[in-house]
Amino acid sequence: MTQTALPLEFETYMRNQVAVGEPTDMNEMVFAYIPDLDPGIPIDRTQGLPDPALWVYQQNMDQVGKLGDNALVHSVVIANDVAEFTFNAIYMHDKTTPKSCGMVVHTADQTKLLGQALTKSLMHQYLGAANIANITIDAATWQIDYSARLLGMDEERRLTCLDNYGHTAYVDGFDVERQGDPTKYKVTPGVVYIGGLRAVLADEQMLTITNYPNGIYVDVYRDGSPTSKWVNVVELKVSQTPLADYVDGSGKQHYVGRLAGLDAAGLVVDWRAVSHDKKLMESMVGMVVPFHMEGEKRGWLDGKGGEVSRVVDKTLWGYAQESGLVISQALKDADPMTYAMYFGDGDGVTTFTVPNHHLGHFVRGNPSSVAHGDTQGDAIRPVRSSIGLSRSVEAISVSDGGAFSDSTLTPQTPAGHTNETHSSYLTLIFDISKVHPVSNEVRPYTANLSIKIHRGWM
Known part of the structure; x- marks a missing residue:
C-alpha cells in the first residue's frame, strides 16, 4: 500500500511564489x-522533509510535464x-527554498540495485498547477526516449570496427x-565488414546477369524501430557503373563494398578485400615486391x-601524391625510360598510372648526388690499357688472356720511297667480349619476375 500527501508547507510556499510573481x-x-x-497509516500533512540523516539518495528532476x-x-x-x-519514502521540494516540500510518498520497502536503472514519476495535483x-x-510528449543514446552507442561501435577493419573487409564466404x-x-553465405557494419549473408543467393562487363x-544498412531489435540489412546489387556509399530517400545511410x-x-x-588490420594494410601501401606469378593478385x-x-x-x-613523384601523363x-619510377596523373581527373618496373631498371637507394626517383642511364667503369712499342721492332705478338688479340707488324712503304720498306704500322684489336659476356644492356645476373605494387588494401 502507498500513501501520498500534499504538505501544508507547500501551500505557504506556493502563495509566497505567486505573491512575488515566480512559479513553483x-x-x-x-x-x-x-x-x-x-x-x-495516512501521512501527517504538517511534516516536511525528514532529517537529512535519513536521506539515502537525491537527484535533480529530469522531466516535468502537465496532465491537464x-x-x-x-x-x-x-x-x-x-x-x-x-527506500520507503519519496519527497519533492525546491532545493533553493527551505520549507518547500511539495509532496510526500510513503511506500513499502523498495531497493534500487546496482546495474538496474530506476524511473520514478510523481503526479502533483492541485488547482491551477x-x-x-x-x-x-x-x-505525454516527454516519456523517456533512449533511442538517441542507443543510436550513439551503435555509431561508436561502427566507428570502432571501421578503425579496425577499414571500409571493406571480407571475413569469410561471399x-x-x-x-x-x-x-x-551463385554467391555463397559469408561475413563481411562494410563501413564498420558487420554484414552476414545467411543463405546463398543466385543472381541473373546478362550484360557484360558488370x-x-x-549493400548494407542498419534498420529498426524504437520498439524493435535493430539489424544490419544486407543486399546484393549489380551495376555497370561503380557504386559507393549513399543515403537513401528515407534518410538511411547505406555502405557499399565491391564484391566481384x-x-x-x-x-x-x-x-x-579480405579482413586484415587496417593500419598494417595502410603501412604497406606503395610497397614494391617481386612475385613468381603473373597477372592479378588481390x-x-x-x-x-x-x-x-x-x-x-x-x-x-x-601515397603517390605524398611521395612527390607524380608528373603529367604526357x-x-x-620519355618512359627516364620517368619509369614516377606516377602519372592519368586523365588528370579520375585516373592515374603506376610506375613501370618492367623496362629493365635496377632499383637502389639513391646516392646524394642523384635526385630521388630519377633514372640514370647505363654505364660501366672505364676500361684502359696501354702497350709500348719500339721503332726497330720487326714483329710483335700479344699473348692471349686479356682483351687484346694477337697481332703482327705489317710492312709499309713510306710515301715517295718506292724501294724502301719500313715496319712502322701496327694493328691491335681490343674486344672486351673475350673477357666478359656482352649484350645490348648492362646487367648483373638477373632473375626476371613479376613486379607488383601494393594498393593499401587486401
Whole structure:
C-alpha cells in the first residue's frame, strides 16, 4: 500500500511564489528510509522533509510535464551505475527554498540495485498547477526516449570496427561462382565488414546477369524501430557503373563494398578485400615486391605503368601524391625510360598510372648526388690499357688472356720511297667480349619476375 500527501508547507510556499510573481519549482526528488514506517497509516500533512540523516539518495528532476491544467508529473531516471540503496519514502521540494516540500510518498520497502536503472514519476495535483508552475509541455510528449543514446552507442561501435577493419573487409564466404547457365551466378553465405557494419549473408543467393562487363556489390544498412531489435540489412546489387556509399530517400545511410567484377566474357574477377588490420594494410601501401606469378593478385597491381582509378585506389593515389613523384601523363609517356619510377596523373581527373618496373631498371637507394626517383642511364667503369712499342721492332705478338688479340707488324712503304720498306704500322684489336659476356644492356645476373605494387588494401 502507498500513501501520498500534499504538505501544508507547500501551500505557504506556493502563495509566497505567486505573491512575488515566480512559479513553483519542484526541482529535486529525495529518497529516504524511515525506520518502522507503516505505509498504511495516512501521512501527517504538517511534516516536511525528514532529517537529512535519513536521506539515502537525491537527484535533480529530469522531466516535468502537465496532465491537464491541474496536475503535473515530475520524473527522475536513476542510472544503473548508482550504488544500491533501499527506500520507503519519496519527497519533492525546491532545493533553493527551505520549507518547500511539495509532496510526500510513503511506500513499502523498495531497493534500487546496482546495474538496474530506476524511473520514478510523481503526479502533483492541485488547482491551477500547470499555470502556477508555468509548465506548458504535455507529459505525454516527454516519456523517456533512449533511442538517441542507443543510436550513439551503435555509431561508436561502427566507428570502432571501421578503425579496425577499414571500409571493406571480407571475413569469410561471399564466393561468386558462375553456373552451368552462363547468366546465373551463385554467391555463397559469408561475413563481411562494410563501413564498420558487420554484414552476414545467411543463405546463398543466385543472381541473373546478362550484360557484360558488370559489377557485383554488397549493400548494407542498419534498420529498426524504437520498439524493435535493430539489424544490419544486407543486399546484393549489380551495376555497370561503380557504386559507393549513399543515403537513401528515407534518410538511411547505406555502405557499399565491391564484391566481384564480370569481364566482357562474363568471367568472374575477384574484387574482395579480405579482413586484415587496417593500419598494417595502410603501412604497406606503395610497397614494391617481386612475385613468381603473373597477372592479378588481390591487393596488388602489376608494376607495368598501368592506369587505375583514383576512387578505387584512393589509398595508393594518396601515397603517390605524398611521395612527390607524380608528373603529367604526357611527360611520362614522352620519355618512359627516364620517368619509369614516377606516377602519372592519368586523365588528370579520375585516373592515374603506376610506375613501370618492367623496362629493365635496377632499383637502389639513391646516392646524394642523384635526385630521388630519377633514372640514370647505363654505364660501366672505364676500361684502359696501354702497350709500348719500339721503332726497330720487326714483329710483335700479344699473348692471349686479356682483351687484346694477337697481332703482327705489317710492312709499309713510306710515301715517295718506292724501294724502301719500313715496319712502322701496327694493328691491335681490343674486344672486351673475350673477357666478359656482352649484350645490348648492362646487367648483373638477373632473375626476371613479376613486379607488383601494393594498393593499401587486401
